[in-house]
Amino acid sequence: MTLFATGGCLCGAVRYDCSEPPLMTGACHCRDCQRNSGSAFATLMIFKKGSVAVSGDGVSRFSHTGGSGQSVERCFCSKCGSPVSAFYEVTPDFTVIFAGTIDDPSLVRPQWNIYTAGKQPWVELPPHVKSFAGGYGSE
Numbered sequence: 001m002t003l004f005a006t007g008g009c010l011c012g013a014v015r016y017d018c019s020e021p022p023l024m025t026g027a028c029h030c031r032d033c034q035r036n037s038g039s040a041f042a043t044l045m046i047f048k049k050g051s052v053a054v055s056g057d058g059v060s061r062f063s064h065t066g067g068s069g070q071s072v073e074r075c076f077c078s079k080c081g082s083p084v085s086a087f088y089e090v091t092p093d094f095t096v097i098f099a100g101t102i103d104d105p106s107l108v109r110p111q112w113n114i115y116t117a118g119k120q121p122w123v124e125l126p127p128h129v130k131s132f133a134g135g136y137g138s139e
């Protein structure tokens with residue numbers, strides 16, 4: 001099997017393999033991502049579902065209703081708390097990896113910002129990166 005990238009949580013109890021490059025990479029500034037990441041935004045690598053394999057006995061799951069009104073299932077490490085991946089019911093063909101967990105950060109190349117309506121005022125967005133006030137493709 002070819003391998004695009006590997007990654008894992010802070011303590012190493014949860015690991016993952018990505019067999020293909022991401023379809024897209026970007027930053028989400030919504031409140032859910034701010035809370036879940038403990039930061040101003042989450043950097044998301046969006047992979048075709050099935051190209052990411054998460055392993056380890058530390059995986060915990062938390063489901064909630066996202067801004068779309070549909071469910072979001074988040075995988076995180078039960079030992080160290082790092083958010084690792086997420087599955088959004090609204091985009092069932094994709095698996096999201098939280099890019100801060102990737103072993104080789106040079107593979108992370110954000111192409112857009114979404115939900116910038118919720119962006120923290122001290123975050124400056126680079127002008128060459130597409131920005132959407134709401135979800136991807138919104139005005």
Ligand SMILES: [Zn+2]
Binds near residue numbers: 012058079080
């Ligand atoms: Zn961990």
Ligand SMILES: [Zn+2]
Binds near residue numbers: 028033034115
């Ligand atoms: Zn978000």
